[in-house]
Amino acid sequence: MTGGAEHIAALLDGFRAPQCIYVAARLGIAERLAEHPMTPAALATATRADPDALHRLLRALQTVGLFAFDGDRWHHCEASRALCPGHPSRLHDRAIGLGSLAWSSWGGLEGAVRTGAPAFDAVHGASFFEHLERHPELAAAFGRTMSSWTAQTAKALVATHPFEGVGHLVDVGGGHGVMLDAVLGAHPDMSATLVDRPEVIDAGAPALGDAARERTTLRASNVFQDPLPTADAYLLSWILHDWTDAQCVEILARCRAANPAASVVVVELVLSDSKASAAARWFDLEMLVQTGGRERTQAEFEALFEDAGLAPPTFTPTPGTHTIVHSANR
Numbered sequence: 001m002t003g004g005a006e007h008i009a010a011l012l013d014g015f016r017a018p019q020c021i022y023v024a025a026r027l028g029i030a031e032r033l034a035e036h037p038m039t040p041a042a043l044a045t046a047t048r049a050d051p052d053a054l055h056r057l058l059r060a061l062q063t064v065g066l067f068a069f070d071g072d073r074w075h076h077c078e079a080s081r082a083l084c085p086g087h088p089s090r091l092h093d094r095a096i097g098l099g100s101l102a103w104s105s106w107g108g109l110e111g112a113v114r115t116g117a118p119a120f121d122a123v124h125g126a127s128f129f130e131h132l133e134r135h136p137e138l139a140a141a142f143g144r145t146m147s148s149w150t151a152q153t154a155k156a157l158v159a160t161h162p163f164e165g166v167g168h169l170v171d172v173g174g175g176h177g178v179m180l181d182a183v184l185g186a187h188p189d190m191s192a193t194l195v196d197r198p199e200v201i202d203a204g205a206p207a208l209g210d211a212a213r214e215r216t217t218l219r220a221s222n223v224f225q226d227p228l229p230t231a232d233a234y235l236l237s238w239i240l241h242d243w244t245d246a247q248c249v250e251i252l253a254r255c256r257a258a259n260p261a262a263s264v265v266v267v268e269l270v271l272s273d274s275k276a277s278a279a280a281r282w283f284d285l286e287m288l289v290q291t292g293g294r295e296r297t298q299a300e301f302e303a304l305f306e307d308a309g310l311a312p313p314t315f316t317p318t319p320g321t322h323t324i325v326h327s328a329n330r
């Protein structure tokens with residue numbers, strides 16, 4: 001095979017390993033092996049799997065650097081420990097999300113590309129967030145995965161954006177509270193409201209530390225139906241990319257309606273022609289498949305802000321992958 005053909009073959013063969021990692025996560029292999037190494041028979045009994053099939057699964061995963069077999073027992077290698085449920089990488093949750101949410105909807109990519117409509121709805125018979133509402137264990141795993149992604153972005157936001165003159169901040173779709181924990185930690189006089197869907201608020205914003213929690217009100221509400229609380233600034237971190245242009249304009253206009261003098265701080269990936277926007281290009285497709293949203297260029301963000309009646313935004317890249325899109329609007 002030529003180099004190009006080998007490259008494509010390797011990309012095509014890449015589909016197997018993620019599904020194997022998902023199945024290992026579902027069976028709880030990593031947590032079993034964290035207790036002690038186990039023979040294939042004992043591991044199969046503990047995880048209620050077929051001994052031969054399980055051994056074959058793990059033997060395949062071993063070829064991509066996960067788990068180790070000493071001829072008698074399976075045990076962890078350094079990389080596979082990251083699949084334990086409590087590991088800070090939250091890769092266990094991500095694997096569960098991949099197998100339970102992403103795998104089937106990516107199977108509908110052709111339909112999404114032909115129609116422009118999200119594959120998720122066609123495959124699951126409900127929108128992404130409605131599906132999470134019906135499956136609390138998936139909602140919890142999604143929230144933890146988001147938190148692990150957002151933790152780095154939260155540090156970058158605090159290092160980059162001054163939040164000057166902001167006494168009260170509303171975090172729209174604030175999830176488990178990772179962003180607010182970082183922002184309130186850096187601004188001891190600030191208070192906040194975390195707005196999210198009821199099933200997310202029910203989880204109690206587990207990422208909020210005690211100090212931030214004392215200054216935060218949790219509010220279950222639908223951003224498309226309920227007025228937002230009045231605040232000096234509205235934070236939208238990884239929110240606009242979930243929605244169509246019309247829905248984004250509605251969200252931004254609702255921030256403006258709640259307080260026309262407030263600033264709006266959007267944290268998103270920004271699409272560009274540079275190779276650096278690889279993450280944005282892949283998430284853009286992820287949004288097409290999962291929610292019907294999209295990643296956007298600078299010009300596309302400017303148009304959304306204008307249509308919502310907000311002042312033209314500034315764009316500040318953070319040390320991480322995200323950009324802060326800020327409309328001072330004063």
Ligand SMILES: C[S@@+](CC[C@H](N)C(=O)[O-])C[C@H]1O[C@@H](n2cnc3c(N)ncnc32)[C@H](O)[C@@H]1O
Pocket residue numbers: 129146147150172173174175176178179195196197200221222223224236237238239242
């Ligand atoms: C991609 S996550 C981003 C979470 C968090 N802002 C972050 O940066 O990690 C989108 C969030 O929007 C919330 N959300 C979705 N639809 C919503 C709605 N109609 N009203 C309020 N929040 C909503 C979801 O529950 C979720 O927490």
